[in-house]
Amino acid sequence: MAEVTVQAPAKINLHLGVGGVRPDGFHPLATAYQAISLSSRVTARDASTWSLTCTGRDGVDVAGVPLDDSNLALRAGRLLATHAGVDRAAALHLDKGIPVAGGLAGGSADAAATLVACNELWDLKLSRETLAELAAELGSDVPFGLYGGSASGHGRGEEVEPLTDAGRYQWVVLTFDFGVSTPAAYAEFDVLHAGSEVPEPEIPPALIKALADGSVDGLAAALGNDLQPATLRLRPDLAVPLTAGREASALAALVSGSGPTCLFLVRDAEHGAQVAAALADFGHARLASGPVPGAEVL
Ligand code: C5P
Numbered sequence: 173m174a175e176v177t178v179q180a181p182a183k184i185n186l187h188l189g190v191g192g193v194r195p196d197g198f199h200p201l202a203t204a205y206q207a208i209s210l211s212s213r214v215t216a217r218d219a220s221t222w223s224l225t226c227t228g229r230d231g232v233d234v235a236g237v238p239l240d241d242s243n244l245a246l247r248a249g250r251l252l253a254t255h256a257g258v259d260r261a262a263a264l265h266l267d268k269g270i271p272v273a274g275g276l277a278g279g280s281a282d283a284a285a286t287l288v289a290c291n292e293l294w295d296l297k298l299s300r301e302t303l304a305e306l307a308a309e310l311g312s313d314v315p316f317g318l319y320g321g322s323a324s325g326h327g328r329g330e331e332v333e334p335l336t337d338a339g340r341y342q343w344v345v346l347t348f349d350f351g352v353s354t355p356a357a358y359a360e361f362d363v364l365h366a367g368s369e370v371p372e373p374e375i376p377p378a379l380i381k382a383l384a385d386g387s388v389d390g391l392a393a394a395l396g397n398d399l400q401p402a403t404l405r406l407r408p409d410l411a412v413p414l415t416a417g418r419e420a421s422a423l424a425a426l427v428s429g430s431g432p433t434c435l436f437l438v439r440d441a442e443h444g445a446q447v448a449a450a451l452a453d454f455g456h457a458r459l460a461s462g463p464v465p466g467a468e469v470l
Contacts (some may be wrong), residue, residue: 173292173293173295174217174218174241174291174292174426174431175215175216175217175218175219176215176289176290176292176469177213177214177215177216177218177289177469177470178213178214178216178285178286178288178292178467178469178470179212179213179285179291179467179468179470180212180214180281180282180285180288180317180320180466180467180468180469181207181208181209181210181211181270181281181283181317181320181462181465181466181467182207182208182210182270182276182277182278182281182345182460183205183206183207183213183276183277183281183313183316183429183431184205184206184208184276184343184345184428184435185203185204185205185206185207185377185397185416185428185429186203186204186205186206186379186383186391186394186395187202187371187375187394187395187396187397188204188396188397188398188462189201189202189203189301189374189375189396189398190358190361190370190373190398190399191370191371191372191373192365193278193358193362193367194328198312198328198425199328199358200326200327200328200372200373201312201325201327201328201329201426202325202326202373202374202375203323203324203326203328203329203373203375204322204324204325204335204373204375204379204380204383205313205316205322205323205324205332205356206322206337206341206347206462207271207316207317207320207321207322207462207463207464207465207466208332208343208460208461208462208463208464209460209461209464210230210269210270210271210276210345210458210460211254211269211270211281211464212266212267212268212269212270212278212281212282212285212288213266213267213269213470214245214264214265214266214267214282214285214286215260215264215265215289216249216262216263216286216289216290216293217262217263217264217265217293218265218293218294219260219261219262219263219279220259220260220261220334221261222246222249222250222261222262222263222264223263223264224239224243224246224264224265224266225239225261225262225263225264225265225266226239226266226267226268227265227266227267227268228267228268228269229267229268229361229372230269231456232268232269232270233271233272233349234266234268234272236272236273236351237266237268238345240314241429243279243282244279244280244282244283244310244314245264245266245279245282245283245286246264246286246470247262247283247310248282248283248286248287248290248306248307248314249262249264249282249286249287249290249416251306251309251310252286252287252290252291252296252298252306253290253294253304253358256296256298258294258296258414259270260294262289262290262293264286265386265408266282266288267339268272268282271433271456272351273285273351273352274279274348274428274431274432274433275403275427275428275429275430275431275432275433276345276347276354276416276428276429276433277313277316277317279311280310280311280312280313280314280316281317281318281448281467283303283307283310283311283314283317283441284307284314284315284316284317284318284466285308285467287303287306287314287318287467287470288303288467288468289469290462291303292469297308299441300319300366301455303318304318304319304332304455307330308330310385311316312325312327312329312330313325313329313333313429314329314330315330315332315465316329316332316466317343317466318466318467319332319334319346319466320464320465320466320467321334321335321463321464321465321466322334322335322337322383322462322463323335324375324425330357334467335383335384335461337382337383337384337386338383338384338386339382339383339385339386339387339388339391340386340461340463341386341388341391341413341437341441341458341461341462341463342433342437342438342439342440342441342444342457342459342460342461343419343436343437343438343444343461343462344422344435344436344438344444344447344448344450344451344457344459344460344462345433345434345436345455345457345458345459345460346413346417346434346435346436346454346455346456346458347433347455347456347458348433348454348455348456350407351432351452352403352406352407352430352431352432353430354429354430355358356406356430357402357403357406357430357431358402358430359397359407359418359457360402360406360428361398361399361401361402362402363402363405364401364402364405373398376394378390378393378394378398379391379395379400379445380395382394383417386413386440388437388439389421389423391424391437392424392437393424393425395424395426395435395437396402396426397427397428397429398412399427399428399429399430399431400426400427400431403427403430403431403432404431406431407427407431408430410427410431410432410434412454413434413451413455414426414427414434416451416454417434417436417447417450417451419450420446420447420450420451421446421447422436422437422438422447423436423437423438423439424437425426425437428431434455436451437454441458441459444459445459466470
């Protein structure tokens with residue numbers, strides 16, 4: 173095949189349980205992921221040398237995206253080529269519909285999409301499980317980008333298991349023109365918990381039940397993010413839109429992952445439009461729904 177395009181979704185953490193820092197510097201997680209309907213597309217074209225271009229759509233600013241070898245999509249393509257012993261490269265184009273450095277795993281989605289695209293491009297026929305092992309080497313959230321849906325994540329987030337989810341949920345996703353560095357948020361978590369024993373993280377059983385029942389009210393009551401106090405210490409101003417969203421009748425409001433993106437659970441598209449209107453002064457409010465599938469060839 174000469175060219176393949178793959179779409180991969182943004183992730184949110186319905187619950188992000190974080191434990192005390194491990195000797196390797198990572199934090200043990202017990203998280204419930206959900207893939208939502210903001211997505212990026214990666215096009216891979218067979219080539220003899222690696223190259224990368226990037227555009228943004230739906231208002232996504234890609235000015236901060238590195239186009240050098242540090243880009244996770246290029247690293248994904250190279251890792252797959254090395255693993256499979258392929259003596260080819262690819263010209264990659266990222267069309268990003270997931271805001272950058274927002275706590276939505278946009279870079280991880282690009283990497284997951286690149287693994288699927290190059291697997292197809294070079295006709296490698298590697299299984300999702302094999303791709304997930306490579307994905308785990310690239311970053312904690314990359315394996316989930318392959319699976320999508322609603323799923324649990326353990327380890328540092330890379331051990332992904334599907335969760336039964338009977339529901340369809342509507343979200344208002346509020347993004348900003350600034351980012352929060354994930355390592356900085358975790359470092360702040362360590363500062364906040366210095367000298368205290370951090371309990372083993374767990375996904376609340378009430379959240380697992382809410383998803384199995386497809387209950388939006390159950391989900392609203394069970395959402396949570398252990399990193400949120402750390403992110404709010406780095407960006408205290410995020411408390412204002414979180415409160416504004418609740419006051420505008422969102423069922424729940426929380427920071428997505430390490431932030432700064434804020435998530436507001438709503439009942440339906442009409443309710444979402446109303447909440448989004450109340451948040452418009454704070455950032456870019458988008459409507460999204462989940463769960464949606466993981467990386468898939470278009
Ligand atoms: O795995 P990933 O490259 O996405 O992680 C980025 C950074 O986030 C890590 O270097 C680490 O500082 C922090 N992190 C962590 N514990 C995790 C996941 C990420 O401390 N479970």
